[in-house]
Structures are given as structure tokens and as C-alpha cells.
Amino acid sequence: MKFIHLSDLHIGKSINGFPMLEEQRHAFNQIIGYMESNKADAVIIAGDVYDRAVPSVEAVKLFDWLLTQIALRNVPIMIISGNHDSPERLNFASRLLSRRDIFISGEFDGELRCVTLQDEYGDVRFWLMPFVKPALVSGFFPDRRIESYGDAAAAALETARLDSNIRNVLVSHQFYTPAGAVLIRSESEINPIGGLDAIDAGLLKEFDYAALGHLHRSQKAGSENIRYAGSPVKYSISEWMHQKSVLLVDMREKGEVITEALPLTPIRDMREIKGKLETLISAEIVSQADREDYLHVILTDEEELVDPMGKVRGVYPNVMSLDFENARTTVDLSSIRAGTEPIEALSAFDLFSEFFLDAQGSVMSNEQAGIIRELLEMEEMH
Ligand SMILES: [Mn+2]
CATH class of the missing domain: 3.60.21.10 (Metallo-dependent phosphatases)
Incomplete structure (x- = not known):
């Protein structure tokens, strides 16, 4: 059987x-x-x-x-x-x-x-x-x-x-x-x-x-x-x-x-690629495999990149995730924080600002900061 x-x-x-x-x-x-x-x-x-x-x-x-x-x-x-x-x-x-x-x-x-x-x-x-x-x-x-x-x-x-x-x-x-x-x-x-x-x-x-x-x-x-x-x-x-x-x-x-x-063979394979942005999107690298594959991309660039996801997706449409591996990410994650003070020493507003920066990749606008300040003040009054 x-x-x-x-x-x-x-x-x-x-x-x-x-x-x-x-x-x-x-x-x-x-x-x-x-x-x-x-x-x-x-x-x-x-x-x-x-x-x-x-x-x-x-x-x-x-x-x-x-x-x-x-x-x-x-x-x-x-x-x-x-x-x-x-x-x-x-x-x-x-x-x-x-x-x-x-x-x-x-x-x-x-x-x-x-x-x-x-x-x-x-x-x-x-x-x-x-x-x-x-x-x-x-x-x-x-x-x-x-x-x-x-x-x-x-x-x-x-x-x-x-x-x-x-x-x-x-x-x-x-x-x-x-x-x-x-x-x-x-x-x-x-x-x-x-x-x-x-x-x-x-x-x-x-x-x-x-x-x-x-x-x-x-x-x-x-x-x-x-x-x-x-x-x-x-x-x-x-x-x-x-x-x-x-x-x-x-x-x-x-x-x-x-x-x-x-x-079993997939329609699109899942792969991980790692390197500098310019290298990964170069014609030579792109032509080595199916660019429609599902990709996890790890960028090793040290300098700040403008819209890295947009650039990578312009070449590889099915990028599933993007990560960075460079001097900044290999040090302690707490270095994302602007200051060196311990978390307990930061105000709720500062903590939220850093969270926003981390999550959104940009600082809050004056209007957004104003809303958060107001909310925090209301919270304190209770
Ligand atoms: Mn299962």
C-alpha cells in the first residue's frame, strides 16, 4: 500500500x-x-x-x-x-x-x-x-x-x-x-x-x-x-x-x-539576499535568479538610505521584509535612542518621541507633538 x-x-x-x-x-x-x-x-x-x-x-x-x-x-x-x-x-x-x-x-x-x-x-x-x-x-x-x-x-x-x-x-x-x-x-x-x-x-x-x-x-x-x-x-x-x-x-x-x-516546486521561491543596496539592485545580481521571488532583504549599507524599500521593490516586486545589518544595528538596540540617559530618566513625552521615530522612521511634526503633549497633560490631571 x-x-x-x-x-x-x-x-x-x-x-x-x-x-x-x-x-x-x-x-x-x-x-x-x-x-x-x-x-x-x-x-x-x-x-x-x-x-x-x-x-x-x-x-x-x-x-x-x-x-x-x-x-x-x-x-x-x-x-x-x-x-x-x-x-x-x-x-x-x-x-x-x-x-x-x-x-x-x-x-x-x-x-x-x-x-x-x-x-x-x-x-x-x-x-x-x-x-x-x-x-x-x-x-x-x-x-x-x-x-x-x-x-x-x-x-x-x-x-x-x-x-x-x-x-x-x-x-x-x-x-x-x-x-x-x-x-x-x-x-x-x-x-x-x-x-x-x-x-x-x-x-x-x-x-x-x-x-x-x-x-x-x-x-x-x-x-x-x-x-x-x-x-x-x-x-x-x-x-x-x-x-x-x-x-x-x-x-x-x-x-x-x-x-x-x-x-514540490513553488511558483515563486523564497530567498534571503544580503549586501549593499547598489549591489543587490545591480543588473548582474538581479539576473542571477528570479526577481519575482519572495525576498527577505538585508542591507549592509553604513550610510543613511533614502526610501530603501521603494528602491528594492522597484527591482524585486515581492520583497517581504527588509532589515539592516551594519555598525548601527549590530550595536546595542538602545542606541536607537538619541540620548544616553537611562529610560527611567526620560519623560513620557521623550519616550513617545523615540517610539514614534523608531516606528515611523521620522520625527513628529509640531502638530503631532502638540497633540501628544495635550494628551499627556490630560493624563497627569487624572
Ligand atoms: Mn503548522
């Missing part, structure tokens, strides 16, 4: 105001192509279908299109919620959709849902575990102490009645960490509780394959058969060096699993 393992679609995501819908559609088209060329028997989406709990109209339409394309090819699809999804909304019509081989597990209801598919070696059981948090799980296990994400995952996983004679696949969207290995994180994953969500990957050892979601870089979590698929599109500048892909998992007899990363 061959199946395609995807995760972290984040449909509807925008990066610095650039919508990713066309990139997402482009990636999905390649995935459908891979599904056909490899004659995949199933598709797994391991969470973070949408970028937010209430997705945009365009995002819902794109997901509808993706599901329809897969279902029209009579390929079963298994979907779980991730930390970005609304469990209840993702669950919409899930019972009805299961009749068309679209299996959605958005909400944990006390036990893991099992979907069984067959091939020439017998049954493969897919255990669908929606994203779980301690507070969501503890209500189902009144006699058990469930305080951490690890406790929650352990309790949920124990509801899978595993028959070790047949093949078992887990689909889950949690932060599993293997002992003795470091996983690569990305800024776009959004870690709500600063690493406290980490779960021992040892909990997964009974499964023949764990199809994981959450980490945006494709990687294994300690063992060949415990894998994060990664996102199909680069979702933050920190991912610019990643090669995005989907996983093709070939399960043969019990114990024999072969995975292959199928590469």
Missing part, C-alpha cells in the same frame, strides 16, 4: 501581507500529480488544514477543491485537526463525508478513530488522533491525572487497541521529541506555550508508521518510521533553505516501510 503523507497546509495563510493561496493551489496540483503517478491508495493530512480557526472564504473554497479532486479519483483521504484548526468546524459533515471515504477527525471524543484499509498483505489500521491538549482530554479520563501534553497524548494513544500482528499507522499533530535528537523548528509553527507541549516520541514505538504534522520542516523524529511531512509551502523566512516536499510511504509486509520525499 502506498499513501501520501501531507501536513501543515495552512490554507489561506498570508506572509507579511502576501497571500499564499496561489502557491498553495500550485503545490496541491503537484500533489495530485504525484498521487496519480504513484497510484497512491490513500492521502493523509496530518493537521493544520487551515491557518486559522475561522478560515477565509477563499481558503474554504481551495480546500473544497482539493478534497473534491482527491475524492473524484476514488482515493480515501484521512484528515486530523492541528493546533491552528477549529476542531468543531473541521468536523463539519464528517460522518456524511466518511461515506465517500473522506475521514475527518477534528475533535477528540474519548477514543481514537480507526480507519481500516486493505492491500495484498492484509489490513492496515490508521488511527486518527486530532490535536489534543490536556484540558480537552482530561474530561474523558476522570480517574487519571492529565496535566501535561505528554499525559494527554499517552491517554489518547492508549485508546487505540493495537493488534501487533497487523500494521498500524498513527496520524497525529503534536510536538513529539525523540530522546537524544534535536528537531528543527520554524517560526511559522507558532508554539503557544513555549516548548511545554513536547511529548516523548517513545510513545509512538508500537506504530509501524507515525504520520506527523506540526513541524514545518520535513524530518524524522528519531526513527525512520516516525516522520514529520513538513509544510508544502515555505511559510516563514526561517524556512527559506528548506526543500519542500510530500512523503510517499510504501507499506509492504509488517515491518517493511519505505518512505520517499517527493519535491
